[in-house]
Amino acid sequence: MPRNLKDHILQTASELFYRHGIKATGIDTIVKASGIAKMSLYKYYPSKDALVLAYLQTSADCMRNRILTGINDKNFNPQEKILAIFAVFDEMVASPDFRGCPFINAAVEYADVDGPIQQAAADFYREFCHLLTDLARQAGYSEPEELSTQLSILLAGATTREQIHKGSGAMRSAYKVAETLLKINSAEKALTVSGKTPLNRVEINKF
Amino acid sequence: MPRNLKDHILQTASELFYRHGIKATGIDTIVKASGIAKMSLYKYYPSKDALVLAYLQTSADCMRNRILTGINDKNFNPQEKILAIFAVFDEMVASPDFRGCPFINAAVEYADVDGPIQQAAADFYREFCHLLTDLARQAGYSEPEELSTQLSILLAGATTREQIHKGSGAMRSAYKVAETLLKINSAEKALTVSGKTPLNRVEINKF
DNA sequence: GTGTCAATAGACAGATCTGTCTGTTTCGTC
DNA sequence: GACGAAACAGACAGATCTGTCTATTGACAC
Numbered sequence: 001m002p003r004n005l006k007d008h009i010l011q012t013a014s015e016l017f018y019r020h021g022i023k024a025t026g027i028d029t030i031v032k033a034s035g036i037a038k039m040s041l042y043k044y045y046p047s048k049d050a051l052v053l054a055y056l057q058t059s060a061d062c063m064r065n066r067i068l069t070g071i072n073d074k075n076f077n078p079q080e081k082i083l084a085i086f087a088v089f090d091e092m093v094a095s096p097d098f099r100g101c102p103f104i105n106a107a108v109e110y111a112d113v114d115g116p117i118q119q120a121a122a123d124f125y126r127e128f129c130h131l132l133t134d135l136a137r138q139a140g141y142s143e144p145e146e147l148s149t150q151l152s153i154l155l156a157g158a159t160t161r162e163q164i165h166k167g168s169g170a171m172r173s174a175y176k177v178a179e180t181l182l183k184i185n186s187a188e189k190a191l192t193v194s195g196k197t198p199l200n201r202v203e204i205n206k207f
Numbered sequence: 208m209p210r211n212l213k214d215h216i217l218q219t220a221s222e223l224f225y226r227h228g229i230k231a232t233g234i235d236t237i238v239k240a241s242g243i244a245k246m247s248l249y250k251y252y253p254s255k256d257a258l259v260l261a262y263l264q265t266s267a268d269c270m271r272n273r274i275l276t277g278i279n280d281k282n283f284n285p286q287e288k289i290l291a292i293f294a295v296f297d298e299m300v301a302s303p304d305f306r307g308c309p310f311i312n313a314a315v316e317y318a319d320v321d322g323p324i325q326q327a328a329a330d331f332y333r334e335f336c337h338l339l340t341d342l343a344r345q346a347g348y349s350e351p352e353e354l355s356t357q358l359s360i361l362l363a364g365a366t367t368r369e370q371i372h373k374g375s376g377a378m379r380s381a382y383k384v385a386e387t388l389l390k391i392n393s394a395e396k397a398l399t400v401s402g403k404t405p406l407n408r409v410e411i412n413k414f
Numbered sequence: 415g416t417g418t419c420a421a422t423a424g425a426c427a428g429a430t431c432t433g434t435c436t437g438t439t440t441c442g443t444c
Numbered sequence: 445g446a447c448g449a450a451a452c453a454g455a456c457a458g459a460t461c462t463g464t465c466t467a468t469t470g471a472c473a474c
Contacts, residue, residue: 005451021318023230026431037452042433099318107371108315111228111306125371149368149380157364161356164314164332173356177388184387212421233461244422249463 006044009034014055018102022052022109049117052106056120059102063124066092067131078139079182082132082151086178089155090171093162100163104156128152141185154178213251216241221262225309229259229316256324259313263327266309270331273299274338285346286389289339289358293385296362297378300369307370311363335359348392361385 012034016025027048031038045051070088071081092098099105103121110117129152136144136151158174219241223232234255238245252258277295278288299305306312310328317324336359343351343358365381 019319021316023316024318027433028431038433038454039435040451043450046433048432100315104367104371105315105318108307108312109228109230111231111312112226122371125368146380146383149375149377150384153364153368153377153381153384154360155364156367157360157362160311160363160367161332161360164311164329168356170356170360173353174360176353177357177360177384180387180391181384234463235461245424245463246465247421250420253463255462 005036005040009036009041009044010051010054010058013051014058017052017055018059018099018105019097022055022106049115053116053120056103056106056117056124060120060124060127064127067128071135078135079186082135082139082182083175083178085132085151086155086171086175089159090175093159093171098162098166101156101159104160125152139182139186143185147181147185150181151178212243212247216243216248216251217258217261217265220258221265224259224262225266225306225312226304229262229313256322260323260327263310263313263324263331267327267331267334271334274335278342285342286393289342289346289389290382290385292339292358293362293378293382296366297382300366300378305369305373308363308366311367332359346389346393350392354388354392357388358385 009030013025013030016030016033027038027041030051031041034041041051045054067085067088071084074084076084103124107118107121129148132148132151133144136147141147154174154177158170161168161170216237220232220237223237223240234245234248237258238248241248248258252261274292274295278291281291283291310331314325314328336355339355339358340351343354348354361381361384365377368375368377
């Protein structure tokens with residue numbers, strides 16, 4: 001059912017790369033699974049590395065979409081948006097197909113290569129932290145970069161833990177910690193600015 | 208300089224596995240790097256998988272040693288021991304040879320294999336969480352398992368982040384969060400038990 | 415010296431992987 | 445029906461990987 005051959009190849013390859021790992025997925029496996037000819041694959045993707053890069057690209061697009069949809073659909077304030085990101089991640093790890101973060105996995109598989117694949121993985125991570133920092137800044141926190149680092153650590157750690165022990169509920173634990181951090185930093189910031197503790201407006205409570 | 212041939216092979220293999228990845232390290236590479244004959248390797252380790260398992264075993268031993276040394280040397284109380292674990296991890300990620308957690312990396316490389324390698328990785332993680340839970344219980348926290356989950360998330364997340372972006376100081380951020388969590392949960396526990404807030408005894412401040 | 419045994423050196427088999435090449439088939443357009 | 449481009453089918457080269465095999469070296473006990 002390939003509406004577009006190039007996309008069909010990429011989609012099949014992406015599923016296999018994510019499920020079994022990149023190095024464990026050979027070209028012949030992709031060719032057989034997608035039911036296309038090997039020459040067609042090499043026509044659209046001149047090498048396996050090119051295909052892997054495209055896979056990481058679409059993974060980044062997909063992730064970005066899910067996150068932005070999750071935080072922009074309802075009219076959340078910045079603080080609520082941050083917590084909504086944890087809800088998006090909780091959905092992700094709950095999927096039966098979940099097998100960790102594609103970027104971290106790729107970075108691990110291409111250990112010593114300081115090439116485009118490592119770069120792509122690091123780039124997405126950087127972009128993601130940037131989003132968190134922006135939200136923290138918009139929410140008015142005094143140390144947005146430190147806070148976003150802490151939040152990204154929680155997300156990466158819970159993702160990893162769910163990868164090793166599926167269904168451990170790690171993302172919900174991470175959510176609780178994030179809630180705490182937002183409350184505390186919010187209070188600190190308010191104290192330094194206005195001298196009194198603001199209301200706690202974090203009441204999404206998806207969990 | 209092989210005092211013991213078997214150990215020498217394992218040590219060389221371990222360094223290569225950790226630095227370049229397991230699948231990226233071939234038997235011939237190990238043979239050349241260690242300066243031994245291939246038959247010697249297969250005499251002591253009947254397959255590459257056996258060598259990988261031994262690698263994970265020694266990694267676990269090494270990690271366990273460092274952690275236990277870090278928390279048992281001085282006479283820390285349980286709360287201080289928990290924070291001392293973060294100090295040990297901060298030392299680890301600061302090493303120029305640091306390239307992430309060997310167990311997580313192995314689990315990622317052997318994605319779909321539900322065999323002994325995945326098992327060994329999951330086992331260490333479980334054992335480690337157990338230690339954290341015990342310490343949390345000894346410290347008297349009301350929800351030791353939830354707390355240990357949160358702490359392990361912080362450690363795994365900071366380890367991952369340092370792997371992707373070396374020298375980002377993620378472990379110190381994780382340390383700060385851990386400190387906060389210990390304070391807060393300590394207060395909660397004390398309130399439920401005695402009705403008043405205890406002194407904050409966490410004053411290691413290695414950072 | 416001689417026998418024994420661990421270790422070496424390196425060829426080898428068989429499998430697998432990436433990437434190329436050669437035909438053949440299919441299908442839309444004229 | 446005829447043409448041409450796209451896709452298929454699969455053999456093939458060359459590299460690499462695991463694991464085995466043979467022949468040789470070297471050291472130590474007797």
